[in-house]
Amino acid sequence: MHIVVCVKQVPDSREIRIDTKTGTLIREGVPSIVNPYDLHGLEAALQLREQHGGRVTVITMGPPMAEKALKETISLGADDAVLVTDRKFGGADTLATSYVLAEAIRKAADTWGPVDLVIAGKQTLDGDTGQVGPGIACRLGLQQLTYVEKIVAVEGRRIRVERRLEDGLEVVETSLPALLTVLKEINTVRRASLPGMIAAARYKPIVWTVADFPDIDVTKIGLKGSPTVVSRSWVPEVRKVDTTYVDGAAELWEALWATDLPERLGWSAEEGA
Amino acid sequence: MSERFDAIVVGAGPAGTAAALTMARGGLNVIVIERGEFPGAKNVFGGVLYRHHFEELIPEWWTRAPLERPIVEQNYWLLNGDGAVKIGHRSRRYLDGKPNNFTAMRAKFDRWFAQQAEEAGALIICETTATELLMEGDRVIGVRTDRDEGDVYAEAVIIADGANSLLTQQLRARPELSPGELSLVVKQTLALPREKIEDRFGLEKDEGATIEILGAPSQGMVGLGFLYTNKDSLSLGLGIMVDDLMATGARPYELLEAMKQHPALRKLLQGAELKEYAAHLIPEGGLRAMPKLAGPGWMICGDAAGMVNAVHREGTNLAAASGRMAGEAVVTMARSGDFTPEGFQAYARAVQASFIQRDLAKYQRLPAFLHEHKELLMGRMPEALNDCLYEWFNVDERPKTEHQRQIAQNIKGMAGGAWGLLRLASRGWRAINE
């Protein structure tokens, strides 16, 4: 099996702050991490490789500093990691991102053999749209399985998964090649072994620039190929809640009666007593 | 599967990185095991970096490294409850041509320094903790880490894992450190705009100052406070000997908070915003607590070997110098292809011949002296000196002879008479001279 995993480097949202004046993220000094869902995607791919053999190729589109994210995937066991990077790719929205990634997956197939499975995360911590995975599937004509919580079986050219939906669980089966977007519940991400860490420290990611895609349509990439317009972004106001601290049930009862809640619920003072 | 390296370094602080850099440049296959998310991530010091010993490794390093401010002024303050006796020195000579020392942040500096070793070819493996030395008989042959398939093997292991060195303990290279040989330092980084720092400390743009603080803040325990200027923050800290903390039950962070309220400090810190809080140990035992430095397959450098000169606030420079010497010894052994016990001892001899051992030998009696006279040195003396200067400057109805008689009495009184004073002076002299 040849599995391609798409990963994105994102700012660590636990340490993110927002400039309240401009409404933009303050990226300076915020550490970058691999989008957490994507690590679960990689783990799923590694487990499939352990069961069925084959290779795992990781692809990211991003700035040169995304090398660090790729090295992390190597430490966990990816066979190769490709950085798709070029100034001309910069400023991409989900449309342009999924176009370039689809082209990169085609190139990965040319380089290392036909791709059976593409795995992406459910969504990213920063862009948060969840559109890139499905966008790639459309462009490559792949079967599309989103919100995957479990890979039940891969048998021959078929894959069966469980999808977590808002109102339940769906078990679906389809043929390969397919694209999955995965949830965190799908697995527990392993910790890299020491040989993995050593391999990663030595690894030089493969770099593909625009020049490596002779057939690419340059009107569809980067800022030019991105019709999305962010008209405004702002910080939602923190909702103010009045908080009173009370000690014990009796005080709580008193405090509740002091609010307008009993009235709104249509209680009378007699009932309360 | 497990690969063999020429050398393993445990810890990417100044000592470990200096060793790794030296060996990588010598063409050796070097791996550094560091438990932090990146080198320096959790490392804490005051702190001041000295140009000289890093310059031996990287000429002109200070023009490229992330540093805070070159220092033009250094001070000692002796505090009593509300007063301060201040002595210090300011001169542009410290800056002329090549600045002598700088304030810095370890999270930035250690990371940069480790990058230099990486560029020279050392492999730096972070988020990985060395848990044990691997032995074959009495020879160290590798290191076990907390990762799967986590054993690595090498001809030489350089132990540079800092003050609380687990691996030094495993070697039984010295008895376990006692609380009387360690101080615990708490430190706050306080954000303050550059212009305010420069105004309050009387500095030209980008220049720095340091203040070492003795007396009242340590409340009679053996301790030292400090206040240093960074680019747009202040480093404020207080260190106290661990045995004193245990005996009194005092809480270091409370002492630090109290120190911030001292009238001499309060206005300097006013409006500064707490950015970071940290605590760290300093090995203060000096030469007498120094472990055996080398044995078959291993060497110990920097804080792990207790190489701190507390009197002069030096540690990083001893660490970097010892790391370099260890690295050189390994390179020499690798050239001859012969990793004999004798080759490892060459490192210990290099340390002995250097400023490291000579400075530590000079002050080897000091820890005991401070401990023995702590009430006097940390309490009565700062008090008496404050009183003396008060007498000197205060003008009232009394004639000068009376003021000065009072001064003489204060000084004698603090040491229990003239004889006590002489004895103290002679003991003090011996404590800081071999």
Ligand SMILES: Cc1cc2nc3c(=O)[nH]c(=O)nc-3n(C[C@H](O)[C@H](O)[C@H](O)COP(=O)(O)OP(=O)(O)OC[C@H]3O[C@@H](n4cnc5c(N)ncnc54)[C@H](O)[C@@H]3O)c2cc1C
């Ligand atoms: C507020 C805001 C404003 C923005 N403004 C602009 C703008 O003005 N102009 C602009 O061009 N862009 C802008 N973006 C960025 C851009 O829209 C997306 O970040 C980017 O296209 C990827 O989409 P996503 O992060 O939503 O990914 P999602 O669709 O949420 O990602 C799903 C999965 O797709 C894969 N994936 C996503 N991105 C990559 C990648 N780069 N490489 C490899 N795999 C990937 C991962 O597996 C990921 O888990 C903005 C984003 C936000 C949040």
Ligand SMILES: Cc1cc2nc3c(=O)[nH]c(=O)nc-3n(C[C@H](O)[C@H](O)[C@H](O)COP(=O)(O)OP(=O)(O)OC[C@H]3O[C@@H](n4cnc5c(N)ncnc54)[C@H](O)[C@@H]3O)c2cc1C
């Ligand atoms: C508050 C304070 C103020 C100081 N002020 C100054 C000053 O102003 N000037 C000065 O020169 N010195 C100062 N020092 C002393 C100085 O910080 C030390 O002497 C110096 O850092 C020693 O360097 P080192 O490389 O030996 O150890 P460290 O810098 O402590 O580095 C040890 C490294 O090993 C790693 N490590 C530890 N255990 C393991 C393990 N088991 N596995 C893997 N990695 C491990 C740690 O994460 C760390 O990166 C100060 C110290 C303190 C605490």
